[in-house]
Amino acid sequence: MLRVIVRRLLQLVVTLIALSALIFVWLRNLPGGPVEALLGERATPERRALLIKALGYDQPILVQYGKFMQRVITGDLGNSIRSGDPVTDVIARAFPATIELAVAAMIIAVGLGVPLGYLAARYRGRLLDNLTIAGTLLGISIPIFFLGYLLKDVLTQDIHWFPPSGRISTGMDNTTVTGFYVLDGLLTREFDASADALWHLILPAVTLATIPLAVIVRITRASVLDVLNEDYVRTAEAKGLRHRTIRGRHILRNALLPVVTTIGLQTGALLSGAVLTEKVYNWGGLGTLITDSISGGRDYPVLQAIILLAALVFVLVNLLVDLSYAFIDPRVRVR
């Protein structure tokens, strides 16, 4: 087991290094690259040459990359072109917001998706099943930013159930500990802040959960249908086991494997969707940061860091998912 983990981690590192190298080389060789972004298009050749030298862009690309990696390892990702702040600070400010949103969305997607998928499979061909299927199809066909605007329009403008944007009400005097506002409120016993943050969180989380929810429902349903036909389920029924036991131990547990894989893969959908959802609700996380870093002149150091961070999170989650197979299903020998 340990050897497997070590090998997978090494693979992961290789993938990430390759990705970083690709991005590094690309970003430096394209028109409108970092120098242009810093100086603008009308800079004099002299100033440009000076900056190129100062940034070390006159050196061979391999040397540049080596220096870059050296700095990355020591935790220095450079400074943001737009604000001048260290990239690590800029990202650290935005990261908790996105994670809070993504985790909330995942809780909704899994919490609703698995039971719904199970019920749809149990009552296959009935009204509930057909409605569920239709819902999931709609869920994957709707542009989620449009859904976000719709929900926002109806639930915050027409009836004021939820706040239209932001993570917390202005004027809420909350103490920041971890940056996860809901958690912070609990830690500092400012329960009103927690409640307020949660209230702001619901609508964006529901919007973001749409696609993962739809996918999880469909996979769960298909997986449960497969398991329902297995011999051991029939055997369990024939033995007269209680339905609850069959459902929990025989059906759900065996149907879980594809579902868990899907949950891992849906982290990607969450990270992608967060960019859109954050823009709709003015959330101020990594998604907002990435759009701002592109549209307000290309802020390459920030972009590069976010991309690598997103890849790291995505790959790590999927590694954890793969490793969790061994615990969920003893038949799986991790190779």
Next chain:
Amino acid sequence: MSDPTTRPGVGKPRTGDTPTDQPAEGPAADGQPGQPGENPTGQPGDSPAQRRERSIGRLGDRKRARLDELARATADPGGVSLYRDALRRLRRNPVAIVGAVIVGLFVLVAIFAPLIAPHDPVQRFDELTRDLTVDSIPGATAGHPFGSDPLGRDFFSRMIHGSRQTLFVGVLATLIGLTLGVLLGAVAGAFGGWVDVVLMRLTDVMLALPSLLLAITLVAMASRSSQWTVIFAVAIVSVPIFARLLRGSMLAQRESDHVLAARALGVKERNIVLRHMLPNSLTAVIVQATLTFAVAILDAAALSFLGLGDPDINRAEWGLMLGVDGQRYFEVRPELAYYPALAIIVVALGFTLLGEAMREAIDPKNRR
């Protein structure tokens, strides 16, 4: 598990099976192809006796299938009967018909857009611009059933012409992604060895980034966005998916009977790859392409929404209309968002339905 033929549902092809043994399947697989996700064999309501009967019937079928398959592999490398069979299954599936009708209508509207649309999509009309202000965009009037867009152009004509541009973006993105992906996958699957390792590592790198983020990264790398950066970015996202799909399918076929048969008959290796392995793998690719189309137009809309889309203000494309004007004027005139959004949803739904029905038709086990 030791003897796979004693398991129920053995008529369902396992992942390694070639699609070619479909036609000889028992009637259970052909029955009631209604619901997506429906499991074709061994319905839970079946009595054990029915099940046993079916599984015994299968054993004979199975042998016959193998023989049929061998015969077909040697005589008919293109696998025509597979397509004919899949088509028959498709025609009986209401889901497929709904999907096909939507897709067909969409393509027809796109082709005949200039004939259907009453006006030029880029022409500004005096009667529309006259009433145009920052917080009021004229709704339906005589001659302009959907009213105006923010620049005083006929919104209905832009919606009709939008089908063209949307089809263009979707088809091109899908085709580019498919071509590159198939090329990568075929090379990896055909050569194996270190070529395979290197190419699959490359797809790993691409898959390490969530799809929209990869598209955003690609757009950010271009100095300025255009329709082509959007198409290219959306296309690249699907490359690793096509590549992995084709490679997996080709690796599975390497071990399959029809390739073995061809090899035994002395068919050249190159022809085995080109005429036996590739055509049989392409079905899965075509299905994936249908599904990719839906994703492509949704991703293109998302890029427009993020301000990374096509900057051409004259272009009428649904994703662009929804992502730019729809977003900006949502409070003023929500129809500017509703109509393109509805069009995108319906078309994406159509392609998804058709794609999933095709997948079912080809592989009844794979019903999700």
